[in-house]
Amino acid sequence: MTATATTSSTTSDLPVLDHWIAGALATGASERTAPVYDPALGVQTKHVRLASTADVDTAVATARAAFTGAQGWGSSSTAKRQQVMFAFRELVNARKGELAAILTSEHGKVLSDAAGEVARGLEVVEFACGMPHLTKGSYSENVSTDVDVYSLKQPLGVVGIISPFNFPAMVPMWFFPIAIATGNTVVLKPSEKDPSVANWMAALFQEAGLPDGVFNVVHGDKEAVDALLVHPDVASISFVGSTPIARYVYETGTAHGKRVQALGGAKNHMLVLPDADLDLVADAAVNAGFGSAGERCMAVSVVLAIDSIADEVVERVRSRMGGLVTGDGRGSADMGPLITAEHRDKVAGYLDVASTDGAEVVVDGRGVTPDGAAEGFWLGPSLVDKVPTTSTVYTDEIFGPVLSIVRVASYDEGLALINNSPYGNGTAIFTNDGGAARRFQREVEVGMVGINVPIPVPVAYHSFGGWKASLFGDAKAYGPQGVDFFTREKAITSRWPDPSHGGINLGFPQNV
């Protein structure tokens, strides 16, 4: 993580992105900042503040005050919350082009992809618009004589959200619409690499009528994350990022009494059986391997091809890659740059590892001619065949545009590789055999499965999350599990006897 006080003469006149606390920009007390780049230009465009523990304390106290009391968001009516959520939906929808443009300028993904990200985030806002139905609880009349039992879902209080660089709009939108629609107040700590969209969304929520202090954004790095993880007034943490940090967040947050859902990294396999439609396979592998420059947790990074069709798969993927344009996402490119020069170099290094480990580099993206500034953080789409499963090209989450082909003798060998992976985020099978697909969906140990669908991200009314090292905690993101995560159920047993009469009985209550 880059976290330096940047005061060099070349960048000292750049703008500084502030926190958003209590409905206004806030400088906070910390003087630390980090650089924010335009990855397609390869230049720093601004600084972002890195909060101190005291800055986080201020944001949490603000969120706590906004939650509490008869006038607090935690006591606001269902109708009020719903009105605000509908208004927010309308505003984002009307200005989604603006949001996508900011996103592209800091992340680098092409504009159409950024628009797709916003659309998938909006799905969760729309889901949250139906919160009154999702939280209406249940009622059992006369479970015992004159006794009724009913259950309610109540908000937790202040909830923390910590998000990664690769979906700076969509991933926060997996959580905050549901958290806010259920009556919680939020402190969001976005990635310091592309932080601006978080402020933009918070300001738009204010325009939608959300009271100040309900949605706060604190920018920062490990210091801010640690402050949230141990703060006694933070009830829950929703984290998305790499597996080592997800594990740390889960362990630290739960040790401090918090409810934690920590979504981690991935290594997603696509198993191709000999009867599959190989044109569909090649299109899917290219789209899911190189979309967003491979910086998606649901990217396909390994194609498992049965030996008899492997040469054909490699050839069809390779020929499609020839038509891909890598360049500035504001133009007509198919694929943008990587997030930083450092990350680009790390990803490119795996192409050397591939050669050393005996794999065949079929397409080497290091030679790409970008449609954009020479200083951009470019790496073209790369294809590596015959990757040994002992190589770090296979075992590491590369998180870039490097697609591996691993040749397997059978369905069983492919399935075993997937199930032996420490990750379990997404996977896909490509086949025209319904029986094989059905067997796969039952046997594979992965949280999200595609059948002839390469990036099986569930719609907003199902829940998103992987298994094993791809998710720590019991609750997935959004959908019904998201509603449960952001609420506490309370069961009430009531008696209104007529005429009123109690009586002494020390036995355990029984229903009569």
Ligand code: NAD
């Ligand atoms: P990251 O783990 O580096 O950062 C995620 C968040 O953690 C950021 O807000 C960052 O500031 C913070 N952070 C970084 N280092 C920290 C530390 N030492 N202590 C505490 N907090 C720290 O992840 P990233 O590079 O921003 O995002 C890419 C990763 O996120 C990939 O591994 C990808 O698979 C994963 N991801 C997973 C999902 C999913 O749904 N499972 C979705 C998107 C991204």
